[in-house]
Amino acid sequence: MSLPHLADPAGRYRTMRLIRSFEELALEWVRSGLVVGGTHPYSGQEAVAVGVCAALDPADRLTSTHRGHGHVLAKGADPGRLLAELLGRVDGLNGGRGGSMHAADFSLGILGANGIVGAGAPIAVGAAWAAQRRGEPTVVASFFGDGALNQGVLLESLNLASIWRAPVVFVCENNGYATTLPAASAVGGSACGRAAAFGIPAETVDGMDVEAVRAAAERAVRRARSGGGPSFLECLTYRFEAHHTMERRFKLAYRTAEEVASWRERDPLATGLPAAAAIDLEVAELLSRAAEFALASAEPDPATATDHLYASGLRPRSGAAL
Amino acid sequence: MTLLSYAKAMNRALADALAADPAVCVFGEDVGAGLAGLTLGLQQRFGAERVVDVPLSEQAFTSAGIGAALTGMRPVVELQIPSLLFLVFEQLANQAHKFSLMTGGQARVPLTVVVPGSGSRSGWAGQHSDHPYGLFAHVGIKTLAPATPTDAYGLLSSAIRDDDPVVLFAPAGALGVREDVTAPLVPVPLGEARIHRAGTDVTVVAVGHLVHQALAVAEELADEVSVEVLDPRTLYPLDRAALVESLHRTGRLVVADDSNRFAGFAAEVLAVAAEEGRLLAPPRRVTRPDGAVLPFALALDRALQPSAEQLRDAVRAVLK
Numbered sequence: 157m158s159l160p161h162l163a164d165p166a167g168r169y170r171t172m173r174l175i176r177s178f179e180e181l182a183l184e185w186v187r188s189g190l191v192v193g194g195t196h197p198y199s200g201q202e203a204v205a206v207g208v209c210a211a212l213d214p215a216d217r218l219t220s221t222h223r224g225h226g227h228v229l230a231k232g233a234d235p236g237r238l239l240a241e242l243l244g245r246v247d248g249l250n251g252g253r254g255g256s257m258h259a260a261d262f263s264l265g266i267l268g269a270n271g272i273v274g275a276g277a278p279i280a281v282g283a284a285w286a287a288q289r290r291g292e293p294t295v296v297a298s299f300f301g302d303g304a305l306n307q308g309v310l311l312e313s314l315n316l317a318s319i320w321r322a323p324v325v326f327v328c329e330n331n332g333y334a335t336t337l338p339a340a341s342a343v344g345g346s347a348c349g350r351a352a353a354f355g356i357p358a359e360t361v362d363g364m365d366v367e368a369v370r371a372a373a374e375r376a377v378r379r380a381r382s383g384g385g386p387s388f389l390e391c392l393t394y395r396f397e398a399h400h401t402m403e404r405r406f407k408l409a410y411r412t413a414e415e416v417a418s419w420r421e422r423d424p425l426a427t428g429l430p431a432a433a434a435i436d437l438e439v440a441e442l443l444s445r446a447a448e449f450a451l452a453s454a455e456p457d458p459a460t461a462t463d464h465l466y467a468s469g470l471r472p473r474s475g476a477a478l
Numbered sequence: 479m480t481l482l483s484y485a486k487a488m489n490r491a492l493a494d495a496l497a498a499d500p501a502v503c504v505f506g507e508d509v510g511a512g513l514a515g516l517t518l519g520l521q522q523r524f525g526a527e528r529v530v531d532v533p534l535s536e537q538a539f540t541s542a543g544i545g546a547a548l549t550g551m552r553p554v555v556e557l558q559i560p561s562l563l564f565l566v567f568e569q570l571a572n573q574a575h576k577f578s579l580m581t582g583g584q585a586r587v588p589l590t591v592v593v594p595g596s597g598s599r600s601g602w603a604g605q606h607s608d609h610p611y612g613l614f615a616h617v618g619i620k621t622l623a624p625a626t627p628t629d630a631y632g633l634l635s636s637a638i639r640d641d642d643p644v645v646l647f648a649p650a651g652a653l654g655v656r657e658d659v660t661a662p663l664v665p666v667p668l669g670e671a672r673i674h675r676a677g678t679d680v681t682v683v684a685v686g687h688l689v690h691q692a693l694a695v696a697e698e699l700a701d702e703v704s705v706e707v708l709d710p711r712t713l714y715p716l717d718r719a720a721l722v723e724s725l726h727r728t729g730r731l732v733v734a735d736d737s738n739r740f741a742g743f744a745a746e747v748l749a750v751a752a753e754e755g756r757l758l759a760p761p762r763r764v765t766r767p768d769g770a771v772l773p774f775a776l777a778l779d780r781a782l783q784p785s786a787e788q789l790r791d792a793v794r795a796v797l798k
Contacts, residue, residue, distance in 0.1 A: 250581050262581065267585075278544075279545035279573070280545060282542030286550060286551045296545075309537040313538045313542075316533070463583070465618070467585075467642050470669075472715075
């Protein structure tokens with residue numbers, strides 16, 4: 157059973173709109189100082205998260221990245237709780253302990269955004285291996301960017317997944333830049349070439365087209381679920397905003413205005429869906445309720461700052477003078 | 479009476495854990511063959527699906543252990559060489575250890591990392607001879623250094639059952655220890671020190687294989703001083719209560735710690751003693767030098783590790 161909220165084109169559009177509007181609100185909240193620290197906006201890449209998650213079942217899992225809001229929302233996390241997490245409130249997905257870069261919802265198989273580039277891939281392989289061993293027919297989607305293509309641990313993970321025939325779908329979101337470094341000048345060979353070298357079927361898809369991504373992801377998920385092992389998708393996409401919210405202050409010039417504009421013309425949300433306007437209104441209302449929920453949530457008590465440090469309940473020694 | 483070796487004790491702890499809980503599995507290099515001794519015979523008994531030979535990709539298979547742990551397994555990762563811990567420090571310190579807090583308690587990572595043969599193995603030089611338990615204790619990972627076969631069995635058993643990541647150092651210097659075992663082997667709780675020898679004049683806190691050195695020195699000096707030998711067993715979380723209680727009896731402290739001196743484990747023991755204990759004389763520690771790299775030549779390798787002579791001198795020094 158696929159994820160019900162992504163079962164039809166309207167649902168997929170709705171979720172892409174939710175992600176876009178969520179990111180716009182998050183940007184506003186970072187600018188106004190409501191969100192401390194910052195975020196890595198996903199705007200522009202919505203078709204990847206939504207297209208891949210549309211191929212997943214509720215019991216399937218995913219690992220995400222520092223740019224994780226899209227994946228987390230696409231898998232079905234509550235936007236109010238994700239907003240509360242960005243605000244560091246008690247009703248956040250992680251109780252305000254993780255923030256933007258570590259948002260997780262284990263009840264939905266979201267094994268977490270991750271602050272270290274490439275770190276999710278081996279975790280995905282281990283989770284997939286465990287599921288396979290238990291005879292669960294579940295799949296793990298592992299999202300990462302083009303920057304992760306040059307992390308050794310990612311290459312090790314491709315190899316492990318290959319020899320274990322682990323049910324993993326590796327999803328490379330090639331948005332053209334590892335922060336400011338163009339992929340063209342950083343990636344020797346190619347993304348798909350890396351996967352092919354490990355015997356993993358790989359294909360490049362238009363990451364601005366949610367239906368193209370979904371079709372490719374469905375092939376990969378079917379392969380994984382039927383015991384055919386891992387697959388690799390390179391989704392060509394683009395982030396419309398800065399790498400992170402701090403970047404705006406620096407006014408960096410690594411991308412031309414023309415380049416950004418040309419990708420914005422290919423906005424994944426421009427699907428031509430007749431119901432789009434009505435859905436947009438619906439999403440705006442949903443998000444405004446989500447924002448209300450998040451803003452009403454309490455700040456955590458500083459006395460609980462070391463809660464959850466150990467799953468076993470061990471309490472660390474205080475840092476204060478005795 | 480059975481004479482139990484340290485390696486056999488760990489092997490039995492693993493076998494018992496694998497037999498008791500289908501969630502337990504082992505990842506490691508050459509674990510099928512049992513090269514390090516820890517897993518001898520286990521792949522034949524439990525299958526290659528549970529005792530998994532992995533390629534030389536320490537970072538990926540350690541993190542795969544984390545992924546499996548996050549989704550219900552209790553993996554044991556064997557690293558043959560202590561310095562491989564440096565290679566997977568990101569995976570342990572920055573991933574495994576942080577998941578519980580960062581997810582607000584949604585996730586747990588019951589992962590055990592075992593290093594059979596930590597510290598110097600005599601003649602394996604700079605990159606195979608480290609004893610970096612202090613690093614793991616510092617970041618807050620539960621860190622164990624059993625000295626005896628029964629403690630190796632007991633602590634490894636508890637580590638596998640624990641819901642947090644644990645790193646267990648099995649010192650090369652203790653692997654040859656054999657023990658008459660008369661009682662059934664049982665789990666040893668994490669965080670509990672063991673007094674190997676009671677005394678009234680000096681507390682010697684000794685880590686791992688140095689427990690045996692400390693016991694020998696205590697016996698040798700028995701006519702001139704009553705030495706209490708305290709083995710923390712778990713380096714983090716440290717059994718501070720046992721240390722403070724021992725110091726209450728003796729008022730004098732020497733720490734024997736086969737790791738680098740600066741910001742090392744012994745420094746923490748001294749700090750706890752200063753903050754919470756009763757000291758009648760300045761404490762001493764016997765350690766490797768600051769930032770030590772063990773040279774190859776055996777005489778040089780030995781020269782940088784705590785010796786019985788240094789320990790004897792330190793015990794006498796705190797009596798003055």
